[in-house]
Each structure stands twice: as C-alpha cells, then as structure tokens.
Amino acid sequence: MGLDDRQNIVVVGGGAAGGGVVRGLVGKVDHSKYRVVLINPRPFYTYIIAGARMVVSPYGNLETNAFIPYDRALPADKGELIVGTVTSIRRAAETGGHVVLSDGREIAFAFLVLAPGSIWSGPLAIPDTKDDIDAWITTWRAKIENAKDIVIVGGGAVGVEIAGEIRHFFPDKSVTMVQKDAHLLNATYPDKWRLRVDKMLRDGGVKLVTDDVIDASELSSDTGTVTTRKGAVIHADLIIPCVGTRPNTDFVCTLGEGVLDSRGFIPTKPTLQLPHFPEIFAAGDVLAWDEQKQMAKANGQAGIVASNIVSMTKGASPGAVYKGSWELIVITFGPNGGTGYFGILWGIIVGDWFSRFVKSKDLVIGSVRKTWGY
Secondary structure (H helix, E strand, C coil): CCHHHCEEEEEECCCHHHHHHHHHHHCCCCCCCEEEEEEECCCEEECHHHHHHHCCCCHHHHHHHCEEECCCCCCCCCEEEEECCEEEEEECCCCCEEEEECCCCEEEECEEEECCCEECCHHHCCCCCHHHHHHHHHHHHHHHHHCCEEEEECCCHHHHHHHHHHHHHCCCCEEEEEECCCCCCCCCCCHHHHHHHHHHHHHCCEEEEECCCCCHHHCCCCCCEEECCCCCEEECCEEEECCCCEECCHHHHHHCCCCCCCCCCECCCCCCEECCEEEEEECHHHECCCCCCCHHHHHHHHHHHHHHHHHHHCCCCCCCCCCCCCCEEEEECCCCCEEEEECCCCCEEECHHHHHHHHHCCCCHHHHHHHCCC
16 A cells, blocks of 8 residues: 555644644554544644743743644654644545545545644633734733733633732732632532632732622723622723633534534543544543543543554454543642642642642643653
C-alpha cells in the first residue's frame, strides 16, 4: 500500500484529549496502512490552564510558551495537521465516512475521534490566529491594568484564579467576585474545602458576594456600577465574565438524533465508542460522564481511545475501558499561593506550599511543552 492509499484516522480537536490521542496513535499505529489527521482551528496546541495568568500579566512569557506547535508530535510522514473547523459529519452506509469543514473540504475517515473541547466565554474565549491572540491578550491586560474596581462574575476555578492573579500583580485594585452558590466552586467538592477556598480569597483581599447572580443584561453596564439580582449595587469599571463553558458539539448532531444528550455532551460506551458507531470515539470535555472536565482526566481518556483504535486496526476488539476518575484539583492564587483537593482516602486538602510546588509557580509549562517535544 502506498502512502497515498493509507486510510485516515481523523482526530477533531487538538487540546489535551485530542492531542493525547494523536501522540498515542503516532507511536503505535501501522503507518504503512494508516495516517493520523488532526483537525484543529489553531495551528498549535493551546495550554488553556495558562489563560488566567496570561490575560493578567506578562509573567512567565505565557503569550509565547502556552502556544505549542504540533509538528514534533505529528511528523509529516506519519500524519497531517489540517487547520480548520468541522461543521458536519457524513457517515458512510457501513463504516467510516467524511468530516466536512467550514470551507467545504471533505476529509475521509476510517476512524474518527471527537475531542473538540469546550466553548469558553470571557477572557478565555481565545481567538484562533496568533495575531488575534496577541491583540486579545494585550487588550485584556490593558483593561485590567486600567481598571480600579473589578467585578468577576462566576466563582468557579477560572474566576478564582483570575482573582488571585489580579490581587498578586495589582494589589491596589478592588476585586469583587459574585457567586450564585453559598460557597465558591461547586457541590462536587466538600464544603470543608470550599470554605477554605472562600477564606483564601477573603484573606487575599477579594470581596465575595455569594448566593447572588449578575444577569447577562448587566454584563455590558457602563455606568460604573453593576446590580445583582438581589439588588446589591457594586462599583465596577471592569466586569469579567467567568461563567463556565459548554461542549463544542453542535456539529456532532449531524450524525443523527440521540447522538448528544440534553446538555450537548456525547454519551459513549465504556470503551469511549459512540453506541451506534463503533469506529467513532469521543474524549475530553465533550464526554457525557458525571465528573469535572479536567486535563488530567482527558489524558487518561486519550490513552484508552488510542489503545482501542490501534487494536481495531489490527482486527482485534477494543479492550480498554474508562472507569472514571476520582476528583482532583489544584487552584492557584497567584504564583505563590493556592489550594487543592484530592478526592481519595478521607479527602486530602493541600495549601500554598504544595500548590506552588505542583502548579502555581510556573503552571508546569515546561512539562507541558516537553509533552509536545519542545
């Protein structure tokens, strides 16, 4: 079989899950028969964990280091990177099919991996081209530097980390966080740790407004104040929305009814295959799995998908299964602080020293770059 006759293993999405699948396939698949095709809107991997610090400060040169080329992980003789956006999937009568890109191109696949990740809002809604990204970062840094009273809408991990970065690099600024629940984060985590996160922010000079909401109509307020649903008036010359994500799966519904659940996530078998499409897999943030969406879990899912595809290319049945993961999270509060929770044993809670060592200091950017060969 010539190189041009090889079948495609198409991976949609080059984030933690999709990138992990690519790396797993490149090392194990028979490249005389198959080539790995990665389709991603950006020509580089985006280390989204660096986003909260990157939009606040030039510390760590993240505007350069957090965007990593795919070339060393996906050599030209083993696969191809296609920069584009998938808008639909056309499955063949028996197996395989084509993905259709926004520019009309159609890419055939023998196997397909759906790992398109999440759609972000606010500062982490990062554009696709490097020029636009540079402008985006410059704009957000200027907004934050020029603001006096900053209100962060949403008390999840991203909001907490942005608050910590602002208080570290701009300690004179007023930062208020509005959270719909009684405590920061969500009920996945025990109250004993959520209370600790609350205390970390208050001790760091962040004002908390809990059990309250800022409606979308208030996000564009230019009056110098913002009013919560309960009527609290907060000074704000900058409002930063950090209200979570949604799965980037609109195109997946073209496979047919029932492929997505009511929230837009993709149900799978334990092998991470779609129930009615054995050659199509899903991984990462789009999985309809009852757990928090995190990079560490995506890496594990990627290994399962890659292993099962390699088995199927050899005529064997997919044997690797995903059993879920215990919850773990480390949240930074600037480069020197943070806290974490590990949902094992009795529930282990860690503080500033451990958080700084494993994440806060440099966001493990060096290790991430090595993963991609840099």
